[in-house]
Amino acid sequence: MRSRDYGPDVLAEAARKARPAPPRVVEVDADTVVEDAASGFTGLVVEVEAGGATLEDGQGRRRVFPLEPGAFLLFGERVTLAGPRRGGPARPTRTASGSTAVHGQAARVARQSRIYVEGLHDAALVERIWGDDLRLEGVVVEPLDGIDELASVVSAFRPGPGRRLGVLVDHLVPGSKESRIVAGLTHPHLLVTGHPYIDIWQAVKPSAVGIPAWPVVPPGQPWKEGVCAALGVSDPRTMWRRILSSVDSFADVESGLLSAVERLIDFVTADGRGT
DSSP, X not given: OOOTTSOSOHHHHHHHHHSOXXXXXXXXXXXXXXXXXXXXXXXXXXXXXXXXXXXXXXXXXEEEEEOOTTOEEETTEEEEEEOOOTTOSOOOSBOTTSSBOOOSOOOOOXXXXXXXXXXXXXXXXXXXXXXHHHHHHTOXXXXXXXXXXXXXXXXXXXXXTTBOEEEEETTOOTTSHHHHHHTTOOOTTEEEEEOSSSSGGGGBOHHHHTOSSOOOOOTTSOHHHHHHHHHTOSOHHHHHHHHHHTOOSGGGBOHHHHHHHHHHHHHHHHOTTOO
16 A cells, blocks of 8 residues: 555656657558568558558569558658558549549559669659559669669660660759760660759759758769758758658659659550550
């Protein structure tokens, strides 16, 4: 029996406060993209069923992960996934790219045609905006490790009828290294487009990220590291999560990127034999 002369058990109260709060429960919707905390696999949540969640990455690969508390990362926060409630909000009528949403139709078998982008960040941003359209059309987007060997990559791909190749290039402006690399790459079943931004980060509107403008980085300094230093961010990975999470639709990115990607999608899907 506790004496009336004493207040609450201070040790028990301290232990209660020290316990971390349980992970937030996130109800999955049509646009939920998460990372499996254990493996690092990142993708769109395409199905939630008893005991498991199926993720699909930008290359169409699917993996099933256990639905355990705090097993997934959403913009760096550990969360617990839950399936959508019955009678919840109506499904969106438009995709993030602005096209008409198509519900209940399975993803098309992947075409032989492909779209190549420079890196993982480019692929993630393309998936964020055009993912629904690409799955419906059966188009796979593959990241490259830069484009220094683009001529060899194109040769190895062997573009042809029913096997078109589209390539998205960063900083494709006159006089740039990128413009010199793609010069002379001509083929009737190859289309190289690009945007003028130094990096795919810069293709996201500053207002979406919550900054007045992208910092000017002096020549010779790595651009991403320079941006992080100017904005007071210690880790480029943290900055990238902030950038990607700020993009909800085509309205959050610059028109130069929109037109370049739309041209590529039209190109690789125009050939009816590209299945």
